[in-house]
Amino acid sequence: xxxxxxxxxxxxxxxxxxxxxxxxxxxxxxxxxxxxxxxxxxxxxxxxxxxxxxxxxxxxxxxxxxxxxxxxxxxxxxxxxxxxxxxxxxxxxxxxxxxxxxxxxxxxxxxxxxxxxxxxxxxxxxxxxxx
Numbered sequence: 001x002x003x004x005x006x007x008x009x010x011x012x013x014x015x016x017x018x019x020x021x022x023x024x025x026x027x028x029x030x031x032x033x034x035x036x037x038x039x040x041x042x043x044x045x046x047x048x049x050x051x052x053x054x055x056x057x058x059x060x061x062x063x064x065x066x067x068x069x070x071x072x073x074x075x076x077x078x079x080x081x082x083x084x085x086x087x088x089x090x091x092x093x094x095x096x097x098x099x100x101x102x103x104x105x106x107x108x109x110x111x112x113x114x115x116x117x118x119x120x121x122x123x124x125x126x127x128x129x130x131x
Contacts, residue, residue, distance in 0.1 A: 001025040003122030005095045010128045011085055019080040021095030021122055028052050028071055032098050032111040034118055035069060035080045037091035037127075044094070048080060049111035053100045056110035062088070087131045092124035 007019040019035070034049035048069040049058045059067060068081045078095055096118035099105070112118065 001031075001097060001120045003095050003097055003120060005093065005122040005125045008093060008125030008127045010130060013085060013087055013129055013131045015085050015129075016081070016083045017085065017127060019082065019093055019095075019125060019127070021078040021080075023076050023078060023095075023097065026097060026099070028073065030099060030101055032100055032118075033069075033071070033078050034096045034098075034111065034113070035078075036094045036096060036115055037089075038094070038124070039091040042091075044115040045091075046113040046115065047093070049113055050078070051100065051111035054108070054110045058111055058113050060113075082127070085127075085129045087129050090127060090129045092126050094124045095122045096120060 002024045004022045011017050032051040035047045036044050037047050038044040047060055050069050066084045070079045097120045098118040
């Protein structure tokens with residue numbers, strides 16, 4: 001299982017960025033996908049996640065209506081479209097994946113939103129929003 005995030009950069013407040021995560025070694029039918037971010041001095045925060053298995057999508061309240069997660073099966077790609085960016089969105093962003101058809105995950109009813117629930121991580125990509 002491999003994930004590689006890209007698309008970060010510097011953008012002015014109110015602008016947009018699209019993060020991409022190229023994945024390999026698994027299918028979206030079997031793995032949940034998550035986007036996380038970590039600002040300096042803060043814990044890693046779940047931003048969005050998707051589970052085809054449970055038909056669920058999650059967004060943290062602070063990004064609802066501004067961020068959209070999407071899946072491209074043909075390209076084995078997960079994207080995070082980020083609009084109306086704010087200075088507080090500045091962080092290193094990570095994509096992550098976790099297998100779902102596992103007895104240890106049987107308690108789940110949707111995509112996991114906590115970082116500790118994910119086994120596989122891509123490298124981070126820096127997003128800086130200037131005000």
